[in-house]
Amino acid sequence: MVSVTASRAFTAGVIGGTALLIGGKWKEKQGLKASWTTNHNTPEPLYKWDNNWDKRQHIPGDGDSCDAAGDKGPGQPTAIRHILLIRHGQYILDGETDEKRVLTSLGKEQAAETGQRLNSFDFPITRVVCSTMSRAKETGSIISSHLPESVPVEYCSLLREGAPIPPEPMSSHWRPEAQQFFQDGARIEAAFRRYIHRADVEQKETSYEVLVCHANVIRYIVCRALQLPPEAWLRMSLHNGSITWLTVRPSGNVSLRAVGDCGFMPIDKLTTT
Numbered sequence: 001m002v003s004v005t006a007s008r009a010f011t012a013g014v015i016g017g018t019a020l021l022i023g024g025k026w027k028e029k030q031g032l033k034a035s036w037t038t039n040h041n042t043p044e045p046l047y048k049w050d051n052n053w054d055k056r057q058h059i060p061g062d063g064d065s066c067d068a069a070g071d072k073g074p075g076q077p078t079a080i081r082h083i084l085l086i087r088h089g090q091y092i093l094d095g096e097t098d099e100k101r102v103l104t105s106l107g108k109e110q111a112a113e114t115g116q117r118l119n120s121f122d123f124p125i126t127r128v129v130c131s132t133m134s135r136a137k138e139t140g141s142i143i144s145s146h147l148p149e150s151v152p153v154e155y156c157s158l159l160r161e162g163a164p165i166p167p168e169p170m171s172s173h174w175r176p177e178a179q180q181f182f183q184d185g186a187r188i189e190a191a192f193r194r195y196i197h198r199a200d201v202e203q204k205e206t207s208y209e210v211l212v213c214h215a216n217v218i219r220y221i222v223c224r225a226l227q228l229p230p231e232a233w234l235r236m237s238l239h240n241g242s243i244t245w246l247t248v249r250p251s252g253n254v255s256l257r258a259v260g261d262c263g264f265m266p267i268d269k270l271t272t273t
């Protein structure tokens with residue numbers, strides 16, 4: 001009896017130990033390395049900056065005839081791009097349709113403050129691109145009324161609000177269906193790829209573009225642009241009318257100059273709830 005029990009215990013121990021071992025390895029391989037959210041004491045090569053993140057890096061000898069001379073050649077971007085991402089103003093949350101979810105009067109005042117702020121930078125703004133949702137279009141038109149008339153205003157449905165990627169940690173009160181993430185995720189990633197990349201080779205001057213869109217879109221774009229775990233997006237919070245500023249250099253280096261900047265907004269116009 002004793003030996004049978006001991007033998008069972010031994011067997012159980014071996015199986016348990018194996019499970020533990022497999023579990024540990026699985027965690028290490030799947031859990032730790034697949035999740036970008038792990039706290040690492042020692043950075044691994046996997047987490048190094050990918051300089052060719054936008055696939056626009058000039059690679060010498062890659063079909064470019066000017067490379068033989070050893071100069072930069074026409075394949076090398078030279079201009080700097082500044083992208084100013086604006087969150088729309090406060091809006092009527094309980095409107096039944098998008099057309100009814102328009103800016104509140106405070107939301108319009110916020111948009112005006114943001115427009116004045118952008119104008120006072122005196123940047124040669126190249127264009128304003130608005131999401132096609134009512135609150136973003138309205139915010140964009142108020143902003144553009146404070147900018148020189150020559151600045152074109154465009155509209156893009158890729159910038160509409162949505163659910164970019166399941167956030168980590170999960171939110172207790174915001175839990176879209178998996179299908180929502182599946183659909184919106186690809187579209188918001190497409191917005192990132194369309195608007196955030198180094199300058200075209202033809203671009204000679206520094207450019208300043210204003211994207212008027214939404215908190216989830218902006219937060220996801222910030223994570224992607226900085227090569228941070230994209231599931232971290234919900235850890236940030238952005239005020240209505242705030243300015244988030246990314247700079248993409250010809251080298252592919254990216255810097256976040258401001259996130260959710262609203263220091264220019266008079267305190268009584270800040271919405272915090």
Ligand SMILES: *[C@@H]1O[C@H](CO)[C@@H](O)[C@H](O)[C@H]1NC(C)=O
Binds near residue numbers: 089238270272
């Ligand atoms: C912005 O306004 C919306 C209502 O339009 C509100 O739900 C949200 O909390 C506000 N956000 C901030 C950070 O003020």
Ligand SMILES: *[C@@H]1O[C@H](CO)[C@@H](O)[C@H](O)[C@H]1NC(C)=O
Binds near residue numbers: 251253
């Ligand atoms: C890109 O950024 C890194 C880190 O700040 C810096 O060391 C490097 O010189 C930058 N590259 C260029 C081409 O500016």
